[in-house]
Amino acid sequence: MTLSSTKILLVISGGIAAYKALDLIRRLRERGASVRVVMTRSAQEFVTPLAAGALAGEPAYTDLFDSKTEFDVGHIRLARECDLVVVAPATANLMAKMAGGHADDLASTVLLATDRPVLVAPAMNPVMWASAATRRNVAQLAADGVVMVGPNAGEMAERNEAGVGRMAEPLEIVAAAERLLAARDPAARPLAGMKMLVTSGPTHEPIDPVRYIANRSSGKQGHAIARAAAAAGAAVTLISGPVTLADPPCVTVVHVESARDMLAAVEAALPVDVAVFAAAVADWRVASAGAQKIKKGAAGTPQLDLVENPDILATVARRTSGRPPLVVGFAAETEHVVDNARKKLARKGCDWIVANDVSAESGVMGGDRNTVHVVTRDGVDSWPIQSKEEVAQALVARMAATLKDRG
Incomplete structure (x- = not known):
């Protein structure tokens, strides 16, 4: 299945890999998908809403209590007016919120309110990825039907750090999105x-x-x-x-x-x-x-x-x-x-x-x-x-x- 005419909600959480999310937006739109972007407060420390919005073609959403969007329960619209939710990068913190059902900001509230398929691209330090808490959260998310792509092995942003924890590359995430949507189509x-x-x-x-x-x-x-x-x-x-x-x-x-x-x-x-x-x-x-x-x-x-x-x-x-x-x-x-x-x-x-x-x-x-x-x-x-x-x-x-x- 191609992504032509599909609607993707991209959730960007805070981490150095957030810069790759900008390329992911471009890759998704190249394939005909429309992209809406939700950014956590931490994500905005790495990339700006202006950059993400410019690539997506509409302003990025950042605030659960934005009077311009929440007058008609905007977070529910974001959660439902899409074919697929992609979380890239997905930090250990956001994955923990997802596994526990927390909803204390726009990103976590949208993720709790969605009934659409969710694709997660984890990105974190290898020790964080291997920790007992993260392993429990990963198992819970898998049991809840969340699909993961990556993380990959390689060098980290930190000096002399390497291992499993790098976010999957944008084209890998695009391919995973295509597979996930195709899997929901009986003809495919x-x-x-x-x-x-x-x-x-x-x-x-x-x-x-x-x-x-x-x-x-x-x-x-x-x-x-x-x-x-x-x-x-x-x-x-x-x-x-x-x-x-x-x-x-x-x-x-x-x-x-x-x-x-x-x-x-x-x-x-x-x-x-x-x-x-x-x-x-x-x-x-x-x-x-x-x-x-x-x-x-x-x-x-x-x-x-x-x-x-x-x-x-x-x-x-x-x-x-x-x-x-x-x-x-x-x-x-x-x-x-x-x-x-x-x-x-x-x-x-x-x-x-x-x-x-x-x-x-x-x-x-x-x-x-x-x-x-x-x-x-x-x-x-x-x-x-x-x-x-x-x-x-x-x-x-x-x-x-x-x-x-x-x-």
């Missing part, structure tokens, strides 16, 4: 009631406690598929190898390291209606990983005895019982992309292979764009270059149509 939930399994990222195969065999997979495509499937209504389990990406919202995430770990997690997640194997699983592992770090010495370069890892895609696709109705594999190729994908389809026994060119010049591995060929027994469908999010959405739409055709 073609996978409602279905279970999906997605694997993503690389695997790490230990050589010794320090070194490992890996590949350049970022996990961006697999994570995008998990997000798109969740937005389409599926109950998604994402089994992720080691990546630096945030866990997608509304998705059950299982973190693994090795191919054998991933296979065990996959089998534990079955049965499902759709299984998508987007992970770049290492083909080989060291037969016997060293218990201690292998040292340089007079013996020269150590010889690594490699053995094949389990074939996760083929193991699931060739199950005699409990096979998912739709099994989708990926083929990362550097030459003869479609021909190799056709051979892989026959060899693995899956229903589709999504093939792409991952040679260095393509920029696919680690990049944000992808060009894929969907190979089935009926033929090949070659798609133009798209963002990985767009590829994911198109794949999920095709999966939903295929399952519908099969009844």
